Structures are given as C-alpha cells and as structure tokens.
Amino acid sequence: MATRLIGGIALAATSAMLLAGCAGGGDSGDPDAIAGDITVLTQRTDIVDTVFQDYKAEFEKQYPDVNVTFEAITDYEGEVATRMNTDDYGDVLLIPNTITKDQLATYFEPLGTVDELKEQYRFVDEQSYDGQAYGVAITGNASGIVVNKKVFEAAGVTEAPTTPAEFLDALQAIKDDTDAIPLYTNYKDGWPLSQWEGNQGTPTANPDAPIHYTEIDDPWSKGEDHYLIDSLLFDAVHEGLTEEDPLTTNWEESKGLLGSGKVGAMVLGSWAVVQMQQAAEDAGGSADDIGYWPFPNQVDGAFHSTISGDYKNAVNIHSEHKAAARAWIDWFANESGYAEDQGGIAPTLDGPTPATLADFDTLGVEYVELTPAPAGKESLLTDIFNTAEIDLWGNLYRQKLVDIARGAADGDKDSYFAELNSKWADARAEVEG
Template identity: 25%
Template sequence: MRRHSYRRTALGLVVLAATLASACGGPGESGPQSTDTAAALTEKPTCGKEPVTMSAYFETGFPMPKALTDKFSAQFPNVKWEVREDQFAVITQNAPRVLADDPPDLMRLPQVSELVKDNLLKNLDGYAKVFGWDSWPASQLEQLRMKPGGGARGEGSLFAMGLNFSVTGVLYNKTLAERIGMTSAPTTLAEFDDALAKAKQANITPIVQFNGGATGGFAFPLQNLMASFGEPGPINDWIFQKPGATIDTLSNQKAAQHLADWIKAGYFDRDANAMDYAKMMSKFQAGEGLFMFNGDWESGNLDKQMPGKVGFFPFPAEKGDKVAAMSAPLTFGIAANAKHADCAAFFLDWVATNADAREIAVAVGGSHPMGPADAPMPEVKKGTVTAETLAAGAAISQDNGAMDFIANATGAIYAKSWTPQLQKLFAGEQTADGLLKSVQSDYEDQVGS
C-alpha cells in the first residue's frame, strides 16, 4: 500500500428444490455447509408477497442496519422486522448459542471461523451465484470466505456478507490541531509522534481511546502501528489462520513497544481502562482529545455533530512510503436454520445494489457500499469526514490492500486475549514482548496449532 493509493422489484415467491430444504440441519450436521445447495438455485430469491416477519440481531449504537431495514420495509411493505440489539462484546460471547438455539434470519457477526466449523452459518454460494456477488471485487468478500468444515479464511465458500466496506484510521479535532500548529495530516510516524508530544505539552489529551470492557479499543492503535512498521500480508495470514503464521514478529514487537512508549508518555486518558466506546465518543465530541483511532462508521455522526471540525487520515508508516489500512466488511450472516434465509439474502443484495440503500450506507454509515466495482456512488459534500473516509476506502479497494481486524483471528481472541493483555499493558502489568507472546500462545491453543 503506497501513500495516496490505498474499502427488484420482482416479488414472485421462488420455491426452492427439496434438496435446499433438506439442507437445513442443526448445528453439527453437514447439511448447511453443502455446496450442493448452490445447484438448487436457478432464480433470484425474493421476499414474496405474503407477510414476512424477519428476525434480526444487531449491534447497539450503530444506526445504519436499522435505517436499512426501515427503508427496505418501506419499499416492501409485506416485510416487517423484529430487531434485537446488544453491545458487540455481548454478541461476541452469545453468537454460537444464539445461532444454535434461536437462529436469526440476519445477524451481526463477530467472527466467522468457529461459527463455520460448528455449522451455524448458511453457505451463501448459491445466492452469490444467482445474484452475481462473485463478480464483485474479490477483496470485498475474501475475508468472509472459508472452506466448508473449517480451515484458513480467505478462500473457499462464502459464509457472510457486508452491509458496507469500512476503513479505519485516525480521526482528529481540527480546532485542537490548530492549537498545536498542525495544519495538515501527518504523513510519517515521526510527524504523528511530534503532534502527540505537542498536544501533551499544551495540556490536550493526545489520544482519547477506550480500553474498557470485554472488547477494548487499544487493538486499533496497535494494529495501525503494526502496519506502520511492517507489511499487512503476514498480519492477514495470522488472522486468516494460515499454517505457521505468528503475530510475534520483529515488526510487531516494534509496534507493541511503540504503543507501550505512548502509554508511558501519558498520551492516553488516565481512565482508558475504565472507558467504554460510548464514553470515548462523548469525550471526543466534547473536544476532550486531539486524536481517536476509529472507523468510518462514525463519519455521518461526526459530520452531523461536529460539522467541519473533524478530519480523517490513514495512519502513516514509519518512513512514510506506505499507510496502514485496516479495512473490512461490516459482517452479517444468515443462520444455518434461519426461517427466512431467501428473504435475508434478497435483503443483502438490495443493500448493495439499491440506490436508496447505497445512499444510507454513505450518509448514515459513512462508508463505501458493497457491490459491483462500477456501481454508482452517492454524491458526498467535499470537505466532510465522510468524503475523506470514502476516498480512503475506494483507494484501498482499488489497491487490494485491506487488512482484516486482528480481533477477528478467532472467536475468543478479542475478549479473552487481546483485551485483557492490552489492559495489563496500559496498567503496567505486562510488557510489549510479553503481550505478543501471550496472545500467540492463546491463539495456538484456540486454533489447535
């Protein structure tokens, strides 16, 4: 990744062949994973004309999925939605049980590997074929692919979809930036470090970042530093569970030590380990921090709450010749035993191809819609956070340079390893070297290495 080159109307009810119906077995059975299902789909499924009540399990605090379901029901009045919402940490812990015991038609997914291994997600290959998803840019969907029955991610069958394609980086308060003489976004790690030091000297909190709860946010600056010191390929290999992959590399050791140095220098809030995501956002919007590592899903919100006062930039590399680009689909899946899988698939296709839905992805979600490479993009006002994050996401997609999130390596690695180890690092109870070794050990236990 180099700098500046870097994420229908038909309503006839389709009756699927008996092989598709029989494929919907329970967890642990082989039915839902069978690619024979694809052969049964010869037409694009729809939601039909009869009343349908869709069950959905969404993440609290993110308005885009609800905005999409509301617009969908406005266009297809026979479809209603029963939406349950929880914090991401709760979804992470509950996902296997919910998918097995009360399978939703559509669910926000924390990570797909273990869910695929346990036969809890529907294989979407048949839908991808009839809707044409396989013709979209490969980088949009590769993170959601896996061989049936388990194994490394990045190739194989499609088991999830995205409601949009997000990009993460650094959001900054333009007013506070002016106070320290920062007139443009840093383009090297040294320039970023200099801005942190100047903010500290000016009694401005350099970085407002949550690190409390079961899914802390220090993984964001850490991964950006990893890509600043090294290449994204080995990081993706580790996340995708490629054989022999390790997170404990020389470049990642430099990244973890740099994060430890920031902590020692007092560049974060003193109460970061007690801060949740909502409190972080409140502090940033109140002008209580210069920088915040976060994603484009806040673009629309910040353009509304702080118009013209916030900027965004991809985290710069150590030497400035490349940039970090943690970018991934906002992942949703269909339960293996979902009652209305066809309607859910039709909805996912609508999200990527309908003009109103793509407008919501940009205006509310602040990020790049999924879909064909030549699909029209909604107009965005120049100078907004949304415009800056969209430009970054489009360049990443074109360059095929996206990294998945290090918290997605296994179903338990975020809550049971990254977060507690990063909390210990912040509290002075763990070293940078010990952090990576502990996470790698947990990873090997979880993937059976």
C-alpha cells in the same frame, strides 16, 4: 496488493438480478415470486425504530409479499451466540464474531461460490469456507485515527504525521499547548483497544500480514506490524499522552469529549467518524472539525490503510423463507444506502467512496485488503492466538500493555514484547505439531 478505492460510480445492479442464483429456494428473480414473513436481527438498537423502518417500507414496496420484522439486540454477540444453540435465530442475522469458518455451513445458508459473489461484492472471503460464501458485509471500514482537527491545529499541527515519532510529537504539542487529552484509549470499556488490531497490514502495506503471522515466531519484533502498532500505543501511554486515569474512561462520554475538542485523537475504524461528527455538532461545533488520518507510517512514500468488512448479513440455514431472506441481504447491500449513510465503504465493488474518507483522498492513501488464508488453513491464525492466549481482537493483552506502560504492572515494552513472542512461538509449535 494495495489499491485505491474508486468512488462516484452509481450503483447499477439490483437485488433482483442477484436473486437468480439464490440458494435454498429455486425462486426466480421476479419480486412477485418472493414471499414470506422474515425476522431480521440487528445490533443497531439506536436506529431500528427510525432508519430501519424506512428500509422496511422501501424493501416491501419492491417485494410486496414479504413482511419484515426487526429484532434489535443490545448484547448482540452474547445473546445471538446463545440462541444459535436452537433453530430460532431469525431469518437474516449478522454473523457473530464467535463463529469460526468451519462452523459457517452448520448455521448459515450458502449464498453462492466465492468467485460468484466477488463479481459484485467486497470482503466476500471474510465469511467463506471451502469455496462457499456465507455473508455479505453491511458496510466496510478503513483503519486509521479519528482526530479533532481544531485541537491539532491549536497545537500547530496542520498535516497528518508520517511517522510514529512525528505522531508522538504532535500529541506532545497538544499536551503542551492545549487543555485537551492528546490520545484517548477507552481502556475501561476494553473493546475500543481491539480497534488497534484493525491496522494489521497497514504499517508495512502487507496484504499477507495475517498469513505472515502464522509463519513466524516473533510478531512483536522490530519492523513487524504488531511491533509498530503496539509500540505507538505503549509509547503514548508511557509518555503521559493519554487520559490520566484509564480506569475511568467511558465510550459514550468519549464521543462528546472528542467532538467538543477535549480529546485530540482516538484509534478507531472509519465507522466511528459519523458518530464523532454528530458529537461535534451536538457540542456546538462543526462536523468539519472531525477528520480521519491514516496510521502514521509510510511505505515507499505513501500512507496505507487496511480495509475490511463490518458485520456480514447471512441467512439462517433453518429459515422457512430463504429466498425472501436473501432478497433482503442483496437489497440492503445494493439499495438501502446504509454504508454511505454510516460513512462506510460500500460493500459493492462499484459503490461510492464515503465523504468521511475525504482526508484519505487528499493524502493519497492506498488501501490494503487482506489476502484470505490458504485452503485448509482458514482457522490457523485463530488457533495460534487462542492457544497463546493472546486476544488479538480482544482487549486483555492491550490492557496489560497499557498497565505496564503507565507503571501499574511489572515490566517494560521490551520484556512484554519478548513475553508475547515466546507465547506465540510456543503456540505455533503446539498448533502445527
């Protein structure tokens, strides 16, 4: 069911308390019993030499017999996936998106049962298999839309739209009354288009949405999440409310465009708010110019937002210092402050609500945490969309949607949705026999 996040509660648990159940070591929760050199892989090349060095210093104060070395990787997904063909992929690493649930036990040390970890952490089901949990989220994200409020205000829009039609009207007002690009797709970089998928379960307030997709042949039919999500993208492009030439978009540049008020909105996870606020300040504006609005649809008079975990820290099953690696994972989640600093949802159940979601508090947004797949069907959704060759979490099918909407490819919205439904139905039949 949809729930509201509870904020303002101080973290009470410590990593030492959690280490009593640490797998693969037999060590006690006594910091003096935790020792060894560990390598921690990270995708944060931008802060590994600054913020992460502060983390290292604080962690090593608590665990003086552990020495932490970081390895920051630019092409994290590609390089780590290759390295996992060997035993050498660090002691602590972020579970790559290419790892399927049935592969978790091959590469990672179990951290405990799902039920045990759910007493402390959010998002535990997301990297679990057969009742065992293998990762702890570094932070959590909400789904929604990053907006430059000054741009919308200049167009006469002062409240978050409650329907897709209202949102399109707001974008049209920006086009008519300002010089800003109403909505930026980041088509060329591709991966930002996958952020639209983060809204699954949001328009219909349905925590069972991914399970529902596996049970129907037509996810792109009226009233379904994918119809609502992809219709909004299609209609915005078709009506000329996005960048003029999507082939020239640039992710790094787009942050400055939104921050400076040259772009009105981008559909991104809440992780992006902090970056856009910094971009606003770099452009001579204010972080207060940047807001975060929910997807423009309401159920029973309320906005909703699907929340999910970001990358999950995990222990390499081949690590020689698993207790020290586990100590880092728990300390990072409970004491580093990373999630709060990045404007994310705390991975701990009693963590604070981030200031970046202040607009959600004002709007009374209700949060949807997706129901895990039933036992034995953990990979069913993935199997269906891979067989259908519809990359829900990729960029190709939505790039084609944009191309059709802007007249660069044949078809229209109805024909493309019919094509997607047909592929989905065929894939379901093939996967389920």
